[in-house]
Amino acid sequence: MSASDPSRSGFVVTNVRLFDGEKTVDRADVVVEGERITTVVPRPDAALRYHSDRYAVVDGTGATLMPGLIDSHTHPTGDALALAILFGVTTEMDMFTVPERLGNQRTLAAERNDVADIRSASTGATVLGGHPSMLIGLSFREQFPVIEGPADAARFVRDRVAEGADFIKLLIDDGTAMGHPSPTLSEEAARVVVTEAHAHGLLAVAHATSVQNTLTAVRAGVDGLVHVFMDRPPSEEVVRAVKEAGVFVIPTLVTMGSMAGELTGRAFADDVRARQFIPEPWHQNLCTCWQLGSPSSLENAMLATRALHRAGVTIVAGTDAADVGVLGTAHGVSLHQELALLVDCGLTPAEALTAATASAATSFRLPDRGYIAPGRQADLLMVDGDPTVNITDSLSIRAVWRRGQRLHRVPAP
Template sequence: MASLLFRQARVFDGESVHTDYDVLVVDGKIAQLGSAIEAPADAEIIEAHGKTLLPGLIDSHTHAKPPALEMALTFGVTTELDMFSDPAWMTEQRREAQTRNSMADVRSAMTGASVAGGHPTGLVGVVFDKQCPVLENAEDAEAFVAARVAEGADYFKLVIEDGTILGHEVPRLSDEMVYALVAAAHAQGLMAVAHAMTVELALLAIRAGVDGLMHVAGDRLMTDEEVAEVAQSGIFVVPTLSTMASVYGDKHGQHLAEDDRTRPLLSDAWAENLCQCWHLTNPGSTANVIDATRRLYEAGVDVLAGSDAVTVGVPGTAHGVSMHGELELLVDCGLSPAAALRAATLLPAKRFSLDDRGRIAPGLQADLVLVDGDPTTDVRQTLSIEGVWRRGEQAPRIGQAEGVGTASAASAVAG
């Protein structure tokens, strides 16, 4: 593999900004960064003055049904963190991602924990091909988690959903099950993360000891005491603002579908999907989610960027594209553009123990995105992509195949 030298770029290294910096990539890894680096004889020179070099983006909440990972990479997402998908899909995709640099890398919870008739068991054909295993009682928690370890799960996902936000009641994991599952996951060495879309269920998850919340609830405003409790717990949150906006009937993705920088790279089906939203009868609002995210961030909670993109038919999102909308919404929550970028690079790498990525530093994997302009002052510039590299190899930026799985998606919200 030839060396790469990015010359005179503005470099956001995951923490801070450096101007007129060179970055040298050798054998798929960052070799050196600084001023006036001498180019190796075999180096490809990329003149980057006026452009910004970013670490590859990490989407901290997706459901990576093919062709999700190819699509993600097109838009600068070099790693997806899958939060409940068919283990057969995920095993094959993880295997492919080890050798193919034309798709994003992926980590997965594999099968998440739910109960018979609970969310998301109604999404057969969307999140998985056949009905997934469910938990019957708290005594089975240890065996359930062990089965996820056998599937190859990188972390453990609990779905604590009573249907409040779906607009209809569904069975959920009991409190006893939640406590038992979190304890079993930690005993197996897995981080435990939870889907919880109401404040009360989020607090249940926190009190049970989860490491992260994969949504920020918007059914009501959080009290100051509740915000303090979340902050004191030390957990992280992934607000999934794009999805929560869709859940509350807001078409936040429409402007992304109509952007000249994205539309040529989107199929008609994915563009239409971005322009849609859920039509549910539920308490709360997008404004509540934004308010909670702002206050949690101000209280010192680590906020990570994640889209909850699934597939065509689950409205409001698209793989890769929606991460850019998520960054915009994080800025609306009071994060600076640089802090929003950290939420998509440094912080998920730290929280999910992805020690070889998330920053631009010597020895780390050369997952990189070059954009025109300065997204550290205007985060909307992340969509002005000049090139994407995974492990030092430039990725193709091509339109994607039509999505699949529209039939059953309209009955429930993705996890």
């Protein structure tokens, strides 16, 4: 990997269309020195380009430069972080893992710039037999700690804090959305988890996929919802409750569609801009979806996303990409499909991009990324075309940088 000639102190992207995370500038120059953005000039500035002894020049003509994308709902294992960055995803928010795996992923992200960065909830707060134990098996209790009731909920949070969790995740899911009833956290226990998380200065976010579970999570005081509900169309009551609570929502439409047995990622898996970078096991994973007999629907999830967006709820982009075998997604490329689905729900292309950049960074309190501005980390994505007009241009990747280092994109074997 290299961003520029190592004899130079940095590089400048010139004459590029700039999407800074919120706003678009038709032509700009952006200067990077070391790991940081140092200058943003909202018009081509010849003086910068002439300092060839100081800056390597990257011609941005015909391209759009934007912040590196943030996938705000993932479960990275194995090669996930390396796969993610190939598609311009420079940060992943890990929503459920174990300390050993998290430690390995954090070390990888700290030492290398050819993988995405990671923030994590460590292990999510659930009950014995609750989600996601049905996806993992009978040994769940031996693998993961569980909450038995309100009395040990605070201890659970303290243990996650000791593990270095960046935020706390609750799983409030009684199985309604999937048609398979299961035990779940009580509202009382959930409220204790949220209160303890806030006492430690951490966000509390909730997995909830039904209207009733969403209302429980909101009453418990969570800061964000990491899925949108899909068991029935949105009611005025639930939209109003989410809006008044001030929470952000990560719809994860690619996973909602897969869980409903209605959506795969085949169109993106086979796209000529993506196919060569997707290893075969991940390609097969993308081209398949779950067949669970779920009573829920992608239409309900999309109607909910549209209604929440219209109400002014902050929408944040995430995929729930996990491991091969968790069908319908792959790290990196699935976020581009999610952006297209958000546009289908009524977000403008620019709003969808904000959901994967500025809104994600703001929602998860990541002050060093998500925007292109002086002092921010140089996590950057440059694409041909204009994804603020045509969202699928986000996949026309010309260059990716993490911490100022340009990624050498190598096709999968």
